[in-house]
Amino acid sequence: MEKQPRLLASQLLLKNSFFEVSLNGVLLTWKEIPTKKKRVSGGIHYPFKVGFCFPKFHRRGKGESGTSHSVSVSEILAVRELDVDSKTKDDGRWQKMPQKSTEAYPYAFTVSYVERAWQHRWRCSDVTFHCLEGALCQQWVQTIRGQLAALTSRPKHLLVYINPYGGKQQGKCIYEQKVAPLFTCASISTDVIVTEHANHARDHLRTEAELKQYDGVVCVGGDGMFSEIVHGLVSRTQRDNGVDQNSPEEKLVPCTLRIGIIPAGSTDCICYATVGINDPVTSALHIIVGDAQPMDVCSVHHNNTFLRYSVSLLGYGFYGDVLADSERKRWMGPARYDFSGFKTFLTHHYYEGTVSFLPATDILGTPRDKTRCRAGCFICQHNGQLYSEDAPEICKTDPDVSDSEYEGGWRVIRGKFLAINAASMSCACPRSPKGLSPAAHLADGTTDLILVRKCSRFNFLRHLLRHTSKYDQFDMTFVEVHRVRRFHFTPRHCQSDSELDLRENGKRLFSQICRDHPACSCSPAYSSWNCDGEILPHAAIEVGVHCQLIKLFARGIEEQPVFEDLANPCAI
Numbered sequence: 001m002e003k004q005p006r007l008l009a010s011q012l013l014l015k016n017s018f019f020e021v022s023l024n025g026v027l028l029t030w031k032e033i034p035t036k037k038k039r040v041s042g043g044i045h046y047p048f049k050v051g052f053c054f055p056k057f058h059r060r061g062k063g064e065s066g067t068s069h070s071v072s073v074s075e076i077l078a079v080r081e082l083d084v085d086s087k088t089k090d091d092g093r094w095q096k097m098p099q100k101s102t103e104a105y106p107y108a109f110t111v112s113y114v115e116r117a118w119q120h121r122w123r124c125s126d127v128t129f130h131c132l133e134g135a136l137c138q139q140w141v142q143t144i145r146g147q148l149a150a151l152t153s154r155p156k157h158l159l160v161y162i163n164p165y166g167g168k169q170q171g172k173c174i175y176e177q178k179v180a181p182l183f184t185c186a187s188i189s190t191d192v193i194v195t196e197h198a199n200h201a202r203d204h205l206r207t208e209a210e211l212k213q214y215d216g217v218v219c220v221g222g223d224g225m226f227s228e229i230v231h232g233l234v235s236r237t238q239r240d241n242g243v244d245q246n247s248p249e250e251k252l253v254p255c256t257l258r259i260g261i262i263p264a265g266s267t268d269c270i271c272y273a274t275v276g277i278n279d280p281v282t283s284a285l286h287i288i289v290g291d292a293q294p295m296d297v298c299s300v301h302h303n304n305t306f307l308r309y310s311v312s313l314l315g316y317g318f319y320g321d322v323l324a325d326s327e328r329k330r331w332m333g334p335a336r337y338d339f340s341g342f343k344t345f346l347t348h349h350y351y352e353g354t355v356s357f358l359p360a361t362d363i364l365g366t367p368r369d370k371t372r373c374r375a376g377c378f379i380c381q382h383n384g385q386l387y388s389e390d391a392p393e394i395c396k397t398d399p400d401v402s403d404s405e406y407e408g409g410w411r412v413i414r415g416k417f418l419a420i421n422a423a424s425m426s427c428a429c430p431r432s433p434k435g436l437s438p439a440a441h442l443a444d445g446t447t448d449l450i451l452v453r454k455c456s457r458f459n460f461l462r463h464l465l466r467h468t469s470k471y472d473q474f475d476m477t478f479v480e481v482h483r484v485r486r487f488h489f490t491p492r493h494c495q496s497d498s499e500l501d502l503r504e505n506g507k508r509l510f511s512q513i514c515r516d517h518p519a520c521s522c523s524p525a526y527s528s529w530n531c532d533g534e535i536l537p538h539a540a541i542e543v544g545v546h547c548q549l550i551k552l553f554a555r556g557i558e559e560q561p562v563f564e565d566l567a568n569p570c571a572i
């Protein structure tokens with residue numbers, strides 16, 4: 001095969017204006033040629049092959065400095081040549097060609113690339129350059145294709161699972177209309193499975209799927225669907241490597257395949273917190289360009305038996321009760337969370353128990369930091385293994401609470417809690433753009449343990465509302481937050497498994513009594529754990545964080561220009 005040059009520069013026609021177009025292996029740049037330069041065209045020296053000498057009649061009454069665009073080669077999706085008869089050679093789509101170029105510059109190629117739009121959205125843009133000579137056009141297409149082929153992180157073959165019932169039940173339609181055409185444009189082939197029942201994707205990945213042939217797995221759905229993929233892939237990886245998931249101390253083997261999320265669910269927290277928006281096109285583009293974002297995964301055990309993995313929220317009390325109530329209202333779609341959230345807020349139940357945790361003392365950063373985990377996060381790049389001289393001090397000088405103590409490096413807190421939340425990442429989502437723990441890191445090997453103690457309804461409302469404003473939800477006397485590596489929770493009236501039936505019957509009896517006496521302000525003994533949107537069967541759990549166990553097709557939230565931050569106070 002003929003070796004293509006890494007550097008290329010030509011004067012090409014774009015929408016009736018002439019541009020200096022250059023490719024240097026990193027950037028594709030096109031810069032409008034200023035009017036004056038055009039007049040003295042014979043005097044310009046180009047070290048590379050020039051497409052044509054532009055005729056004088058093309059001068060337009062524009063300013064001296066023309067427009068200039070640069071696109072990173074890594075964000076070019078595809079390049080295709082247009083035929084003289086204006087029909088594309090590659091995919092047979094018909095395109096409208098500008099009159100002038102079809103007459104005078106019959107050869108053209110179109111570059112599809114990523115363009116940044118509002119609020120972290122990415123869009124696919126096309127730019128078509130016209131040339132006088134077919135050979136030059138070919139050279140551009142071949143050179144760009146060569147540089148795209150050299151990007152080894154890009155997926156070529158993907159396994160896609162669609163949950164047709166997630167969110168507003170639009171998964172199939174979103175995939176077919178918005179995502180599949182982009183994959184085709186980027187020459188990505190897919191095997192698509194529309195799930196037929198819950199855990200279909202998990203079980204298929206765990207036992208049947210021939211994973212070697214794929215460069216990644218994509219799920220179309222919400223956090224629950226993503227959780228299925230994580231369980232399938234992580235379990236399969238452990239089984240293939242002879243690792244026992246039931247042992248809480250076991251070091252798990254990281255998964256090699258990356259996971260893409262096309263958001264089509266109710267909360268879409270994992271997509272939102274890793275990309276900055278829950279937008280299917282943006283996510284598809286992150287998959288195409290081959291982004292990679294490592295993520296922590298918590299393993300949850302009960303009595304040395306594996307229960308589940310969690311990537312976003314493990315919530316007992318408020319979020320557990322919201323989920324338990326909302327599951328009965330799935331027919332309401334995403335609005336079920338608003339309804340159950342309001343209802344659960346009114347019930348205002350608190351739960352007694354003991355939380356013990358191992359503080360993450362060997363890291364830099366705290367859950368109260370003003371800095372945020374963003375694309376290329378320094379802390380995550382170092383696996384959270386940044387040593388800080390005074391980190392142990394920070395931990396020990398935490399505001400001491402009377403009912404807490406240290407036991408062999410573990411801290412133990414007993415109390416009455418409205419909510420116990422462990423956020424392994426910010427848990428930002430459209431309902432709360434800064435999330436449950438705004439300074440949490442995606443891949444530092446820790447989780448932020450948030451304890452909300454019993455307080456008045458009014459104060460709890462203030463705390464909840466702060467998730468949606470610029471105010472600090474942790475700056476309240478009844479809220480504390482700790483960055484931890486492991487934690488345990490035991491409800492006050494801990495029961496053995498054989499007592500569970502009794503507990504269920506008791507719960508039913510209790511809720512009946514409370515329904516009969518609406519003014520009753522007493523609380524049930526147990527809540528449930530909301531584990532990434534699934535209810536756990538036990539209240540007593542042991543949790544450990546596994547640093548960077550999985551990888552997503554994402555890059556973390558990109559910093560935005562300052563003026564956009566000012567327009568949105570939540571982003572500050």
Ligand SMILES: CCCCCCCCCCCCC/C=C/[C@@H](O)[C@H](COP(=O)(O)O)NC(=O)CCCCC
Pocket residue numbers: 222223224225265266267268269312313319322323337338341427429431432435436464465467468530531532533534
């Ligand atoms: C009065 C104003 C209250 C505003 C409070 C807003 C706080 C919202 C924080 C939400 C964090 C969500 C963390 C993610 C949880 C998801 O894993 C889980 C399942 O999602 P999905 O599979 O897409 O259905 N979603 C929830 O548990 C919903 C929690 C909603 C609570 C109102």
Ligand SMILES: Nc1ncnc2c1ncn2[C@@H]1O[C@H](COP(=O)(O)OP(=O)(O)O)[C@@H](O)[C@H]1O
Pocket residue numbers: 162163164165166167168194195196197198199200220221222223224225226228264265266267268533
């Ligand atoms: N075909 C299916 N039928 C029923 N449930 C399914 C199907 N496919 C996946 N699920 C389950 O649906 C649940 C919710 O899916 P998800 O995509 O997260 O939507 P939502 O965000 O609306 O909860 C998940 O727990 C998943 O296991």
Ligand SMILES: [Ca+2]
Pocket residue numbers: 296423424425440441442443444445446447
């Ligand atoms: Ca983390």
